[in-house]
Amino acid sequence: MSGIIYICAVFCALCLLLCGRRQKEQGRPGFPVWAGLLLLGALALRLALGYNSDGFSVDMDTFKSWGMTLGRVGLSEIYQQDMFLDYPPGYLYVLMLLEKIRQWTHLAWEGQMYTLVMKLPSIGADLLCGGALLWLGRRKLGDRAALLVSAAYLFCPAIFVNSVQWGQADSFCTMILVCSALLLYGEKWIPSGLLYGLAVICKPQMLAFAPMYIFFAVKRRKWAGLGVGIVCAIGAVLLVAAPFTKSFDYWW
Structure with missing residues (x-):
């Protein structure tokens, strides 16, 4: 190689x-x-x-x-x-x-x-x-x-x-992050947040890109959008993890 x-x-x-x-x-x-x-x-x-x-x-x-x-x-x-x-x-x-x-x-x-x-x-x-x-x-x-x-x-x-x-999974997570960033650029906060949550639940290193979303919201003064995006990201994490839990106990 x-x-x-x-x-x-x-x-x-x-x-x-x-x-x-x-x-x-x-x-x-x-x-x-x-x-x-x-x-x-x-x-x-x-x-x-x-x-x-x-x-x-x-x-x-x-x-x-x-x-x-x-x-x-x-x-x-x-x-x-x-x-x-x-x-x-x-x-x-x-x-x-x-x-x-x-x-x-x-x-x-x-x-x-x-x-x-x-x-x-x-x-x-x-x-x-x-x-x-x-x-x-x-x-x-x-x-x-x-x-x-x-x-x-x-x-x-x-x-x-x-x-x-x-054969690592980083490119797969990057693909989800890129899609989320493109949606963010179009101020589509809900799908962008959902995809970002999916990227994080695939690999927690994607949390390193959280400042990008915060800076974008601050620059555009879109506080409501940022809040909705955060809720959607957390919701995506919980939804993806739910089948792995027992009685929805996430503390494991």
Whole structure:
């Protein structure tokens, strides 16, 4: 993977350098084609390397074990098991679905194909984030810059290695956060708050982005919107966690 990482780093740096030198432009006729090729290339490379890489074995085996245990004992019992489980409930839904897919397709638990399946949520999330940059970049910066910014993200070594090589869940959480931020920008407080709560219940590190919402509300003087967003975020956390509780006891 080291050679791929170096190539991605150089490509990412060139994209950012070219983007910094661009002039604002309008309407490149070939934008849909180039955007499609960019996303297709990012997907093809991710699938090829994702299949040929075992991932960060400790975490990958842990994810597989959690999914298998969820399939065996169900949501309400998973945190009662004598096992290591340091993730909040949000991403466990994804792992349970991936375990169902493994059972339906009869994939080997230790096989490379199942390892690739475990990486698919983050790989798909990378592409969706790249697509969001294409959409927003085209509106704000022009066609050429949108392609370069999206390419810089899709082939950034940190993003690439995290999802494709290690198989981590960060890209999946980032995708939810990006959607929430775009809704926030449009002052759609309820769906933005719901998605932010979902991101937090998938991975608590998403709490680091809470100041973004506060600063936005302060700048726009939208105190009611901020309050509604906070209530929605908390509601989303409680709703997602509810099936994992017994008699709605959240203190566990």
